Amino acid sequence: MSAVLKDAWNGLLDQAWLVPALLLIGFGLAFAIPEYNLLNKYIQLVLMYIGINIILTVSLNLVNGYMGEFSLAHAGFMAVGAYTAALLTMKVLPVAAYPVLFPLAVLAGGIVAAIMGLIVAVPSFKIRGDYLAIITLAFLMIVKSAIENIDYIGGPRGIPGIKRLTTLPWVFFWTVATVWMIRNFVYSKYGRGVLAIREDEIASDLMSVNTKRVKFLAFMLSSFCAGIAGALFAHLLQFISPRVFDIIKTTDVLIMVYLGGIASIGGSILGATAYTALMEVLRPSTMAALFNWLPDLIFDPLNQYIIQNLGVWRMVIMPLLLVLVMLYWPRGMMGQREFRGFIPRRDRDAYRRINAPVNAPGEKP
Template identity: 65%
Template sequence: MIMDNTPSSTPVSKGHALVQQLKMQWDRIANNRKVFPIVLVVGFILSILVPRFGLVNEYVQLIIIYIGINIILTTSLNLINGYMGEFSVGHAGFMAVGAYVSAIFTTKLLPENLLAAFFPLVVLAGGIGAALVGLLVSVPSFKTRGDYLAIVTLAFNMIVKSVIENIEAIGGPRGIPGIAKLTTLPWTFFWTVLAILVIRNFVYSNYGRGVQSIREDEIASDLMGVNTNKVKLLAFTLSSFFAGVAGALFAHVLQFISPKVFDILKSTDVLIMVYLGGIGSITGSILGATAYTVLLEVLRPFGMWRMVLMPLMLVLLMIFRPRGIMGMSEFRWLIPGFDLYAIKYWRRKKEVSSGTPTS
């Protein structure tokens, strides 16, 4: 027994050392605040250089664009499902509104030679269109909660799909074909960073605290003076705005949209990415969206079995790590500086008050 133990213990400890080292590297990346500006600058330069000089092939570029779009979707849904603690299952509905509004602009209203110049405005219009609809959906959320609100968002998704199917002017069930391919890598990067920054700053703002207090206890936060209705309205509007932006980008990379694209399966995809990454975490949303999109592509050689393996992995992840990859924790460089300072301040104050009285 003892003789056996000696040789076998060496590889185990080796593996352990490797895990330790990986963990240390992970902590270094996670906690270094310089990472954030570096990621921004390097990412932006790369996003311009890559398509210009063809550093990676078209297929990889396309996947990177999809990752960006999925990050926007996931982060925006995380605001509702993660930070506010509601269960919205109709995110594809907002996406559809954004996609259709922007596609109508680029295929029907704007002259062809102006398309590229007006693209940011078109995406903005898609976002605003979705935000207006989000405003509408937030009204039932004032009174209904939990599973009933989930039904409201689900019904909303179905209604959007059904309304689009019934309007002949925008193609009805056939959809809009021949959309110009305007979504480029730099624009995707820009909108992704914007979505991450805006939602992060919102979450750490006063309203964001309100959003999180609703998740913990709505009645208590109401009693503490949080205007829950206003906070919900803002959160829904912001979330649907970015869903619309993602939809607009999506329409201009897929180049063809139909109501079928935005059905409940699409919403399920986004939900999976949110919970894969972990609720209440922007980092988690980024990692979850990236992991899901990349895994789907990596598993492509498995053909049909890919779609069997994917949900299986999700179930296993949920059983062994129910919080997802990063549930409720954040890379340090994604937390605003002031909040880091505040956390440090309170921690010190607590230590002082619990330790020996010095003053």
């Protein structure tokens, strides 16, 4: 890009009205698309999954990317949010009040998940790295087997017949709200504390960062958002069971985080969008339609052996993708970088050069 174009582009990105304007357009579209059926139902569904996955990815990135821990518990927090919200809408809230009280149910899912986040934050005070990964994995298993053994919430059979209350505008709203909060958190003293912990925990403590408090807050915010995503997910899929929230769900989110790039909100949004879209494309029906033009001689065996088995192949492709990304593309799409528009103006301006008069002795060490 030429310098002039680049200046113009940056100038546009610096406009204070840009983000509110884009959000307004997005909101308008989120309302208009289902109302006037601008896109077919299937695409609408995919859009909602993309939104939910963005929430999951950005929030996991806070712990795994910004803080540099390796948590596997994300699907567990999602399960807690999903079950809490589903039980509220099915057993507690009056049917007539659904449209009004649904956001409260989602919020409740987030809050209960955040409380569970505290439980995972505590071991992180003492241990890091592999050992914390094992503990979070154990947490995930505990959540799963706990749900399986409580008959009141359906045990291993799960909860069928959840009302479909998740709509495109709601997904849009929650995605924007959670991403905005995480971005704000990242660009605050707590977010810088999270980064400092990743770099050197003891040094950050010695630079006055209250590391325990920062970890508490980061884990709670991360699991809060996972809970929100779970609640939306439950009311979109209309059926939840412990099996939905197993290690494979966490792996999905991990891939999106590392594909998009660690410590980047923009990267997480890109990663979640790209991966969700890819997984939809890799469905048998989509692939069959895509390769239909091939001569029958090639298409028939391809269809028979590969395309119709993509459900199984997915389990091969997905972990393989994670391995490949981590080996050959550790920075992902935009690891440790950020879209200019996501960085608060104050932070961007902080790096502009200043030439303040300094009266220190001439040459210093």
